[in-house]
Structures are given as structure tokens and as C-alpha cells.
Amino acid sequence: MAVGYAELGDGKLYYEIEGKGEMFVLCHAGFLDSRMWEAQWDAFTQYYRVLRFDMRGFGRSDPATGPISRRQDFYCLLQELGIERANVLGCSMGAEMAIDFTLEHPEMVKSLIIVSGTPGGFEMQGEPPSQVLEMLQAIEQGDLERVSKLQVHLWVDGIYRRPEQVDSDVRTRAAEMNRIAVENGTWAKADANPLNPLKPPAVSRLVEIAVPVLVICGALDHPEILRAADLLANRIKGAEKIILADTAHVPNMEKPAEFNRLVLEFLSRV
Numbered sequence: 457m458a459v460g461y462a463e464l465g466d467g468k469l470y471y472e473i474e475g476k477g478e479m480f481v482l483c484h485a486g487f488l489d490s491r492m493w494e495a496q497w498d499a500f501t502q503y504y505r506v507l508r509f510d511m512r513g514f515g516r517s518d519p520a521t522g523p524i525s526r527r528q529d530f531y532c533l534l535q536e537l538g539i540e541r542a543n544v545l546g547c548s549m550g551a552e553m554a555i556d557f558t559l560e561h562p563e564m565v566k567s568l569i570i571v572s573g574t575p576g577g578f579e580m581q582g583e584p585p586s587q588v589l590e591m592l593q594a595i596e597q598g599d600l601e602r603v604s605k606l607q608v609h610l611w612v613d614g615i616y617r618r619p620e621q622v623d624s625d626v627r628t629r630a631a632e633m634n635r636i637a638v639e640n641g642t643w644a645k646a647d648a649n650p651l652n653p654l655k656p657p658a659v660s661r662l663v664e665i666a667v668p669v670l671v672i673c674g675a676l677d678h679p680e681i682l683r684a685a686d687l688l689a690n691r692i693k694g695a696e697k698i699i700l701a702d703t704a705h706v707p708n709m710e711k712p713a714e715f716n717r718l719v720l721e722f723l724s725r726v
Contacts, residue, residue: 457474458473462532468517471507471510474506478543480500480505480543481542481544482500482507483530486549487608487637488514488547488630488634489510490508490509491515511529512642514636523645527553527556531557541563543565543723545569546568548611556654562664562666566668570671571707573671575658576653576657587606591607607638611706672707673698673707675701681705698718
């Protein structure tokens with residue numbers, strides 16, 4: 457396995473590459489890091505050359521000190537590693553970034569897998585979950601432990617389950633990853649007002665995506681994430697959509713065997 461740091465000029469991204477075959481890149485969620493793909497690593501590297509990395513402000517990458525363009529960081533990473541084209545899988549914020557990247561660099565994406573993702577410009581409807589308001593209050597108060605607990609509850613448990621109804625190992629691993637981003641203040645510094653957002657936003661350009669697309673969503677995720685999955689499947693020509701039962705925002709961590717099978721079956725067809 458190759459492990460290293462890619463230089464961005466104003467920061468470094470940690471990455472790992474293993475396997476042989478076509479390139480397959482994994483982009484993590486905005487409250488975790490590349491370790492969220494641990495249960496996918498051995499399964500995917502048997503068939504593909506797989507890259508996973510930590511975005512700035514997450515995991516072992518440098519902290520973000522101000523607004524950044526996630527898709528530009530991603531482009532620079534691929535350029536430094538000499539990757540001209542790849543299958544791309546993104547979860548949550550990683551999926552939003554992957555969608556933007558596909559629209560901006562369609563020649564570099566062979567297929568796109570969107571997990572628990574919303575396209576840029578997607579407007580949430582209805583009242584936000586109570587945990588969101590509590591989380592913003594905890595951020596203002598500097599209560600980082602409370603922020604992390606609320607994020608794990610919101611995204612790992614989901615709004616329909618209590619913590620004790622979710623695999624404790626999944627919650628513990630998520631909390632370990634999440635704490636780094638929370639302590640780095642990543643969301644407030646880098647993502648609350650991102651640099652150079654895609655214009656027009658992706659939500660109005662989904663019909664432009666011409667690569668094979670798989671949309672995966674957990675049945676217990678927030679209803680607006682499920683609505684976004686419908687939107688993606690309806691507007692992207694030929695897109696497939698799969699809903700995984702008994703999972704919320706990180707179905708790959710809750711049901712890894714089923715998730716891995718679905719992804720590998722999709723990739724075998726493209």
C-alpha cells in the first residue's frame with residue numbers, strides 16, 4: 457500500500473492507494489474521514505486500484521484555515537498522483553464534491569456513485585432537525601464534546617433511532633473521526649462559506665451528467681436526503697437508485713457486506 461501526502465501549495469492531503477486495475481476513488485463524508493471506508497478497503501482493492509484520502513480539516517490532512525474549494529483540492533490531488541480518469545464514490549459532503557467535480561471535469565470520471573448525497577444548490581424543505589439547532593448553539597458555546605455527540609446522533613443514528621439501537625462499534629469509530637473535524641473547526645472555517653462554488657449550482661445541471669450513476673441512500677436517513685436521492689435518480693439519465701433498509705447516513709459502515717456487493721455489481725456493469 458502506498459501512503460503519502462499530496463502538496464496543495466497551502467496545505468497537504470493525506471492519502472492511501474492500494475490494489476491493481478481501474479482507478480476507484482473514495483471521498484468521505486463531511487463529519488468523518490477516510491477511515492469510514494475501512495470495511496470497503498479489502499473488498500474493493502481486490503478488483504481495483506483504490507485511492508482514499510482525508511479532505512483538509514479531516515483525519516491526517518492539514519487543518520483548513522479558511523474557505524476552500526473541495527473540488528479544486530480533489531483535482532489537485534488527482535493531478536499530483538497522475539490519475540487521468542477514475543470511478544468516483546462520494547458520501548454526503550464527499551458526494552456533493554464528486555457531483556461538482558463530474559460536472560467540471562467530465563472527462564476524468566468514468567462512473568459516479570452517490571451515497572447519502574445532495575447536489576450543490578439543493579434547498580432543504582421543512583424545519584431542520586432539533587439536533588442542528590442544538591449543535592449550532594453548542595458551537596457558539598465552545599462545547600466541542602456536545603457538538604460531536606450531536607453530529608454522531610444526527611448522522612449515524614438518524615432521526616428515527618436512539619443511540620442504543622445502533623451498532624456501538626460504528627458509533628465509536630464515527631465519534632473518533634468526527635472529533636478531529638470538530639476540534640479543527642472545519643465546518644465553520646472551510647465549508648460554511650466555501651470558496652468558488654460551482655456556478656450554476658449542480659442541482660440545475662444534473663441533466664449534463666452523462667456517466668453511469670448509482671445513488672445509494674439509507675432508509676432511515678433524513679427525509680430530505682431521500683428526496684434528494686429521488687431528484688438525482690430522476691434527473692440523471694440512466695441513474696440507478698438503491699435504498700438500504702435499517703441504515704441512516706453511513707450505510708457503508710452499518711451494512712458493509714451488502715453495500716460492497718451493490719457497489720461491485722454496479723462497477724462490473726460499467
